[in-house]
Amino acid sequence: MSSNGFVMSAHEVRKRFGRLEVLKGVSLEVKRGEVVCVIGPSGSGKTTFIRCIHHLEKIDGGRIEVNGHLIGYREQNGKLIEDSERSIARQRAEIGMVFQRFNLFPHKTALENVIEAPVQVRGVPKRQAIQQAEELLRRVGLADKRDVYPGKLSGGQQQRVAIARALAMRPALMLFDEPTSALDPEVIGEVLDVMKELALEGMTMIVVTHEMGFAREAADRVVMMDDGRIIEEGTPEHFFREPREERTKQFLSKILV
Amino acid sequence: MLAAFEWHILWQRIFHPDHVFVLALWRTIYISVAAQVFGVLLGLIAALMRMSKIWPLRVLSGLYVLVFRGTPVIVQIFFVYFGANLLFGFNLIPRTANFGLFQLDGAAFAGIVALSINEGAYMREIIRAGIDAIDRGQMEAARSLGMHYRLAMRRIVLPQAARVIVPPLGNEFNNMLKTSSLIFFIGVTELFGDAEIRYSTTFKPVEYFTAVAFWYLVLTTIWSVIQAQIERKLSVSERGEEPSFRERVFQAWAPVAAWGRGAR
Ligand SMILES: Nc1ncnc2c1ncn2[C@@H]1O[C@H](COP(=O)(O)OP(=O)(O)OP(=O)(O)O)[C@@H](O)[C@H]1O
Ligand SMILES: [Mg+2]
Numbered sequence: 001m002s003s004n005g006f007v008m009s010a011h012e013v014r015k016r017f018g019r020l021e022v023l024k025g026v027s028l029e030v031k032r033g034e035v036v037c038v039i040g041p042s043g044s045g046k047t048t049f050i051r052c053i054h055h056l057e058k059i060d061g062g063r064i065e066v067n068g069h070l071i072g073y074r075e076q077n078g079k080l081i082e083d084s085e086r087s088i089a090r091q092r093a094e095i096g097m098v099f100q101r102f103n104l105f106p107h108k109t110a111l112e113n114v115i116e117a118p119v120q121v122r123g124v125p126k127r128q129a130i131q132q133a134e135e136l137l138r139r140v141g142l143a144d145k146r147d148v149y150p151g152k153l154s155g156g157q158q159q160r161v162a163i164a165r166a167l168a169m170r171p172a173l174m175l176f177d178e179p180t181s182a183l184d185p186e187v188i189g190e191v192l193d194v195m196k197e198l199a200l201e202g203m204t205m206i207v208v209t210h211e212m213g214f215a216r217e218a219a220d221r222v223v224m225m226d227d228g229r230i231i232e233e234g235t236p237e238h239f240f241r242e243p244r245e246e247r248t249k250q251f252l253s254k255i256l257v
Numbered sequence: 258m259l260a261a262f263e264w265h266i267l268w269q270r271i272f273h274p275d276h277v278f279v280l281a282l283w284r285t286i287y288i289s290v291a292a293q294v295f296g297v298l299l300g301l302i303a304a305l306m307r308m309s310k311i312w313p314l315r316v317l318s319g320l321y322v323l324v325f326r327g328t329p330v331i332v333q334i335f336f337v338y339f340g341a342n343l344l345f346g347f348n349l350i351p352r353t354a355n356f357g358l359f360q361l362d363g364a365a366f367a368g369i370v371a372l373s374i375n376e377g378a379y380m381r382e383i384i385r386a387g388i389d390a391i392d393r394g395q396m397e398a399a400r401s402l403g404m405h406y407r408l409a410m411r412r413i414v415l416p417q418a419a420r421v422i423v424p425p426l427g428n429e430f431n432n433m434l435k436t437s438s439l440i441f442f443i444g445v446t447e448l449f450g451d452a453e454i455r456y457s458t459t460f461k462p463v464e465y466f467t468a469v470a471f472w473y474l475v476l477t478t479i480w481s482v483i484q485a486q487i488e489r490k491l492s493v494s495e496r497g498e499e500p501s502f503r504e505r506v507f508q509a510w511a512p513v514a515a516w517g518r519g520a521r
Binding site for chain 1: 392394395397398399400401402403404405406408412413416417420
């Protein structure tokens with residue numbers, strides 16, 4: 001547990017791609033066991049923010065801590081210096097990430113996808129990793145797909161394997177970037193169910209999603225991003241009943257048909 | 258004119274190859290295999306150098322391709338052979354090194370070195386294209402699980418790139434089998450060299466070169482069957498099925514079976 005009591009805390013994070021400033025000072029703090037949904041129009045910087053937490057992008061200003069450890073950088077004489085490749089890798093192992101397009105390893109079976117990182121990164125004995133992976137696949141309802149390659153799985157099944165794969169590293173924090181937006185409508189539910197269960201079990205989660213039904217059921221907090229900033233923050237109920245900002249109202253009226 | 262063609266020479270070269278000939282055939286095979294293997298390794302190293310964060314490595318990799326794809330192989334072979342001679346004398350490269358089945362003299366060694374370096378330049382491009390063909394999301398997913406760059410490359414990206422690389426790699430080896438004939442010019446008696454020597458003592462060039470063409474054809478045909486096998490196997494697992502043992506046996510014999518059907 002971190003010194004300041006937050007699993008993740010981002011302070012004034014700035015990020016630019018060339019001339020384009022994508023994050024203009026984003027601050028967010030997430031407590032242990034909290035589920036935070038991030039909403040906002042396309043291009044508002046949601047994906048970029050999530051990727052910064054995982055240090056898949058460098059940041060140009062501010063700081064991000066996970067479990068009290070500065071992500072991607074080291075402090076030296078008051079300056080931030082990018083960490084070595086290996087220590088960044090070590091930090092990433094503590095943070096799970098689920099991508100919009102699943103990104104399962106196509107040359108490995110469902111089980112092999114799940115045991116890959118525990119065995120290769122953590123050095124978990126293979127037999128033990130397999131046991132754990134079977135348990136995880138059972139949890140996401142795919143025990144029978146153990147030896148199937150991703151190419152033979154539906155999108156919903158692939159995304160559930162991807163969740164199991166991330167969980168196999170026993171992360172302190174799970175990041176989801178629109179995990180259901182590449183899915184057919186009929187399989188969205190099965191993925192959201194797995195995520196809801198995870199939330200109930202007390203996993204700390206940051207979820208970029210426009211599934212307001214999920215937000216209402218599982219989220220403790222919703223943050224609205226617009227143009228590289230968090231413009232509004234509150235409980236899911238707040239967003240349904242009395243959003244404050246005009247931009248939020250506009251946005252919600254578009255996604256809540 | 259055709260009457261002058263001495264069929265018995267061709268016959269004898271094909272059905273009763275003598276010991277000297279078999280040795281020459283064997284040289285062609287092991288020199289090609291060795292040059293291809295080292296070529297792939299060099300190509301892989303150069304491809305990884307090209308993606309390096311350190312710019313001199315990237316420049317070096319670029320120069321390598323520029324020079325070795327931009328000059329004739331035969332020039333490179335001569336350069337390595339005489340260059341090594343000039344620099345070290347032939348003593349450094351063992352005049353005949355004995356590795357059991359392989360008796361590697363200085364010339365054969367220089368030949369393998371030159372062919373490998375040349376091949377590496379082509380392989381770098383092929384491997385690079387293979388790596389580029391893999392979705393960037395694969396590397397990101399691997400890194401998001403805590404893999405560092407090299408581990409992600411080795412476990413996730415390269416195995417997938419290998420599937421893309423195999424077909425052009427097979428074509429490269431087909432070329433290598435034939436290109437290796439050039440090292441006759443630094444005095445290695447491989448397949449072509451053997452024919453050259455026979456013809457110069459008998460003045461029957463057409464017979465001997467027909468025979469040698471036949472043997473090259475045998476080598477490249479065998480290789481294309483093997484290559485098809487490998488490609489089929491890869492494409493099966495690509496589709497997400499693990500072939501059963503029975504299916505694998507079936508696949509292995511498929512070309513033979515196809516010939517059988519054709520003959521009937
Ligand atoms: N690698 C990159 N290089 C240059 N510009 C980028 C890059 N990645 C993102 N951007 C730009 O940054 C802005 C924010 O992108 P981001 O993907 O974070 O938005 P988003 O809120 O996730 O949108 P969406 O809802 O469409 O996924 C966009 O204008 C995008 O074009
Ligand atoms: Mg996005």
